[in-house]
């Protein structure tokens with residue numbers, strides 16, 4: 001029996017189609033997860049359909065989060081590193097990870113998914129790289145949590161095989177172990193179908209914690225299995241300086257030699273690149289996961305969003321880990337992207353529509369899902385976030401759509417993923433957050449040593 005969903009009474013439908021149409025008084029019909037009809041005015045009468053009354057709200061394609069470390073929400077606002085830049089901050093987190101176990105990844109993922117979904121996210125990446133005591137169980141728990149929440153989950157399988165002043169032996173897996181674990185995860189969870197809710201990308205953590213061999217071998221494996229590649233790159237000036245000192249090369253040179261400068265690779269942060277590197281990233285149609293809040297929090301710098309986009313790169317959005325954000329509100333991240341670009345280049349440098357595009361269709365493109373997701377169009381999967389058009393934060397707003405980012409970012413009233421209602425009237429359809437938060441607080445207390 002096909003399942004039909006009728007979403008009606010959309011005051012505004014921000015389609016993000018090629019014309020960037022915004023429809024008024026709109027409705028959307030999906031059957032078995034696929035959008036079949038988009039219309040305005042009088043809604044169709046569909047017998048047996050599930051109805052979702054948007055009550056004049058604003059419908060958007062589901063927001064896409066392309067970079068995160070969910071386990072970090074167990075150490076939000078971690079006082080010992082409150083004022084540290086990236087390397088001091090990373091170093092200050094490692095003692096916490098020594099006590100972590102897969103059940104912590106599970107509950108942290110549940111909390112992260114709840115935050116993301118309430119902020120409009122329907123597809124997310126997590127870049128998990130804590131495998132203390134063995135690689136089994138951690139990401140398996142994350143996929144299970146994602147199934148429970150009904151979100152599209154892309155695991156960027158982190159890996160480190162190089163010790164440093166930040167990461168000692170017990171944090172590092174080793175080359176062969178990491179590659180074998182990556183392959184096992186792909187066998188178990190990577191679904192390449194267009195409808196997929198579950199994918200795996202290969203993601204050595206950064207050039208200072210992963211060897212050239214790990215980069216090269218993961219690129220080879222990605223080529224063999226049709227996977228995407230992800231890593232941190234260009235986050236700080238210190239990374240450039242250390243790369244030059246240790247390898248006699250810049251970070252992009254290391255990636256190029258390992259076969260990483262190609263379509264299907266997306267880089268977290270992408271701040272510190274010279275003009276030639278920006279041109280190359282664009283020419284190779286690579287992606288950048290822009291994480292403005294983290295970049296401001298750690299004082300890392302400002303991503304050259306407009307230069308990268310003009311060069312041909314896909315710039316998407318990431319909330320990054322919850323110990324450097326220290327939240328996971330994706331609509332708020334779009335607001336930060338808008339404001340930070342304006343700080344750097346003036347009020348005309350980014351419109352709300354540009355920031356929403358980065359948060360939706362560019363996110364889908366960054367993850368290789370642009371044919372089936374990222375906009376509301378007939379034939380695509382029904383992933384939608386619906387925000388209230390009238391509430392306290394937006395009261396008095398002239399342009400209701402622009403108010404999504406210019407006013408205080410809100411939570412969704414409804415969220416639909418693959419044609420399934422996950423949040424209705426601001427309430428979870430089948431999730432009880434209270435026991436999750438109780439387990440989360442207990443796990444945080446244990447890790448923080450309290």
Ligand SMILES: [Zn+2]
Pocket residue numbers: 067068069127232268320321
């Ligand atoms: Zn990160």
